[in-house]
Amino acid sequence: MKRRMLVGAMLMLCAEAHAFQDKGFYQELRYRDNDPFLFCTQGxxxxxxxxxPIDPISATYxxxxxxxxxxxxxxPWTAAxxxxxxQYQQVCPQAMSRGSWDGRNGSPDTTPYQH
Known part of the structure; x- marks a missing residue:
């Protein structure tokens, strides 16, 4: 009986740990100093x-x-x-929703520095 309870508790802990794992997406960008907001909105x-870029969520351009x-x-198109x-087609649709720039200290391409 105690063994079953211990196994059950362990299974519940494993299930909880799995539920809290980060399921995010990350790929380093080779453009715009690895700034996904700027890259996905301005290319x-x-x-x-x-x-x-037209719509980053649908990767239209x-x-x-x-x-x-x-x-x-x-x-001709360059390699870049x-x-x-x-990269735009792979990374930008991974966003969960569209964001808007709410920076108070300038535009996205100049905050925190020109990039």
Whole structure:
């Protein structure tokens, strides 16, 4: 009887411990100094980047009209364009909900420093 109670208590403790485990997602970003809010809302820092984020939760984006694709005469996508888009599509949809910038000391790309 005591053995059954001990086994039952251990099973309950294991179940509780499993329920409290962090099930979050993390992948280091190679852009925007690993700032997911800034990266998922503004994309790369490059001014002539070939894509812009539209909706990070659904990973939708817009291609720049001066790049190939979509413009067959445009500048080709760089390795950084393709890599950052891939990270955007993998990381940004993992967010549970959309957030908004509520910083009081500046914009997201200048707080706490320019990045």
């Amino acid at each position: 790369q820092k490059e001014p002539d980047k070939c894509w812009w 817009m291609e720049a009209p001066w790049c190939d694709p979509p413009n067959e005469y445009g500048k 364009d393709w890599d950052s888009l891939s």
